[in-house]
Amino acid sequence: MRLKGRVIYEGEAEGDALVTSQPISFYGGVDPGSGEIVERGHELRGECVKGRVLVFPYGKGSTVGSYILYRLRKGGLAPAAIINERCETIVAVGAIISEIPCVDMVDITKIGRDTRLRVSGSTLVS
Amino acid sequence: MLAGKQGHATKKSMEILVALGEIYGAKRLVPVSSVQVSGVSYKNLGDAGIEFLSELAEDGRARVKTTLNPAGMDLENWRLQGIDPGFASKQLEVIDAYRRLGLEISCTCTPYLAGNEPGFGEHIAWGESSAVVYANSVLGARTNREGGPSALAASLTGRTPLYGYHLDANRVATLTVDVSAELATPEDFAAMGYSVGKVVKNGVPYFRGIRQAGLEESKELSAALASSGGVAMYHMEGVTPEAKSPPSGTEAISFGRRDLAEATAGLNDEGDPDFVSVGCPHCSLKELATIAGLLRSRKVTREFWICCSREVKRQSDEKGYSKVIEGSGAKFACDTCMVVAPIEGMGFHVVATNSAKACHYLRNSGLRVRFLTLERCVMEATRPR
Numbered sequence: 001m002r003l004k005g006r007v008i009y010e011g012e013a014e015g016d017a018l019v020t021s022q023p024i025s026f027y028g029g030v031d032p033g034s035g036e037i038v039e040r041g042h043e044l045r046g047e048c049v050k051g052r053v054l055v056f057p058y059g060k061g062s063t064v065g066s067y068i069l070y071r072l073r074k075g076g077l078a079p080a081a082i083i084n085e086r087c088e089t090i091v092a093v094g095a096i097i098s099e100i101p102c103v104d105m106v107d108i109t110k111i112g113r114d115t116r117l118r119v120s121g122s123t124l125v126s
Numbered sequence: 127m128l129a130g131k132q133g134h135a136t137k138k139s140m141e142i143l144v145a146l147g148e149i150y151g152a153k154r155l156v157p158v159s160s161v162q163v164s165g166v167s168y169k170n171l172g173d174a175g176i177e178f179l180s181e182l183a184e185d186g187r188a189r190v191k192t193t194l195n196p197a198g199m200d201l202e203n204w205r206l207q208g209i210d211p212g213f214a215s216k217q218l219e220v221i222d223a224y225r226r227l228g229l230e231i232s233c234t235c236t237p238y239l240a241g242n243e244p245g246f247g248e249h250i251a252w253g254e255s256s257a258v259v260y261a262n263s264v265l266g267a268r269t270n271r272e273g274g275p276s277a278l279a280a281s282l283t284g285r286t287p288l289y290g291y292h293l294d295a296n297r298v299a300t301l302t303v304d305v306s307a308e309l310a311t312p313e314d315f316a317a318m319g320y321s322v323g324k325v326v327k328n329g330v331p332y333f334r335g336i337r338q339a340g341l342e343e344s345k346e347l348s349a350a351l352a353s354s355g356g357v358a359m360y361h362m363e364g365v366t367p368e369a370k371s372p373p374s375g376t377e378a379i380s381f382g383r384r385d386l387a388e389a390t391a392g393l394n395d396e397g398d399p400d401f402v403s404v405g406c407p408h409c410s411l412k413e414l415a416t417i418a419g420l421l422r423s424r425k426v427t428r429e430f431w432i433c434c435s436r437e438v439k440r441q442s443d444e445k446g447y448s449k450v451i452e453g454s455g456a457k458f459a460c461d462t463c464m465v466v467a468p469i470e471g472m473g474f475h476v477v478a479t480n481s482a483k484a485c486h487y488l489r490n491s492g493l494r495v496r497f498l499t500l501e502r503c504v505m506e507a508t509r510p511r
Contacts, residue, residue: 087149
């Protein structure tokens with residue numbers, strides 16, 4: 001599989017995909033101390049984002065979420081890369097300040113759960 | 127700037143602005159004349175926020191007039207407020223980083239009452255949702271709803287991407303609100319805003335049938351619209367500077383006497399208030415005059431916070447209001463407010479306030495609320511126990 005998107009933050013990364021069709025709120029939804037998704041009712045609740053290629057449609061919630069991504073990065077708990085359908089301010093700013101490779105405008109329904117993904121600039125390869 | 131020739135902080139800031147510009151289809155960046163930065167309370171920023179700001183402060187400097195949102199405590203009288211010393215020391219670290227970045231330590235959600243008042247048509251980059259609505263609607267300046275990092279990026283570069291509310295096309299009304307309710311107090315404007323915000327969501331409401339709205343009414347309406355909805359701007363026929371009839375075919379709703387009563391009732395929980403707080407958004411000088419007038423012959427019987435900017439407090443000192451207010455046992459909470467201070471951990475359960483915005487956020491923190499007029503808040507704070 002090979003998909004192309006738009007670069008939000010340029011970089012190279014590789015990891016197992018962690019895929020959801022539900023938006024993610026980093027503020028309140030991800031524990032910055034463990035990297036675990038803790039939002040009640042979220043289908044990824046209990047999963048850890050560390051080292052994964054995190055695939056979700058878009059971010060939601062408070063703009064403070066950008067700082068949560070930064071804190072994950074500083075703690076060595078950040079996702080390896082972020083893939084969005086449509087990136088918005090919170091995730092874009094978070095990825096940039098945390099230097100996490102980020103690509104959007106990708107048809108995320110084409111990405112299988114737990115597949116090994118390589119991100120290089122705007123290209124995703126499994 | 128993007129190449130990094132002007133340092134790390136400028137480069138990071140440009141990366142943020144260019145990425146946002148691409149996401150939202152901006153053709154270019156425009157210079158801004160004023161910035162308001164949100165993300166000041168340690169309660170919201172955490173240690174990661176401090177680290178991020180300290181890193182930027184190594185070589186970043188504000189290039190335009192930049193003021194700050196409220197902090198998590200009164201920067202001078204935090205001990206009197208009962209703030210935990212551990213929290214206070216972290217909060218002061220945040221402030222120190224912003225000071226090194228060259229920002230004015232104004233710590234208010236009403237920058238337009240504290241010397242940061244942009245003119246009509248100016249491009250600005252403001253965080254603080256209530257001030258965004260006020261700036262777009264009442265002042266006719268132009269800003270999107272910025273988050274903390276994007277507003278700071280605008281300050282450190284003097285620029286913002288040209289999209290959204292910077293463009294005429296996005297400042298057109300999307301919903302007409304025919305108001306037949308009699309709006310007697312600023313709190314009535316707040317209740318209406320809270321109700322309309324839920325319906326209009328991210329759109330631009332056009333209010334018709336309101337004869338006038340002063341500073342206090344506009345401030346409360348702005349805050350309420352931005353807390354129940356994602357509103358960045360409203361128009362009021364015959365009142366706000368850009369109000370023009372909306373395009374034909376725009377959806378219309380009505381707001382009558384019963385809607386007002388329902389909206390007010392919806393902001394009230396059960397319970398006897400153990401904490402009273404006014405000034406969300408921060409009190410104007412006129413509000414402090416009203417409070418002082420009511421407190422002249424009364425003694426406060428409950429914890430009573432009056433939130434305002436240090437600048438308005440200074441004006442109140444000169445007028446002699448502060449002496450009366452403090453003499454009654456009420457406490458000024460400058461630089462902060464009941465929403466961003468860590469009051470949920472201070473043993474209070476039911477908060478009385480005159481702010482629809484405060485009701486919204488305090489409920490999210492697990493507290494119960496009573497929504498009263500400014501006068502009734504003072505009565506509640508001085509009611510014999």
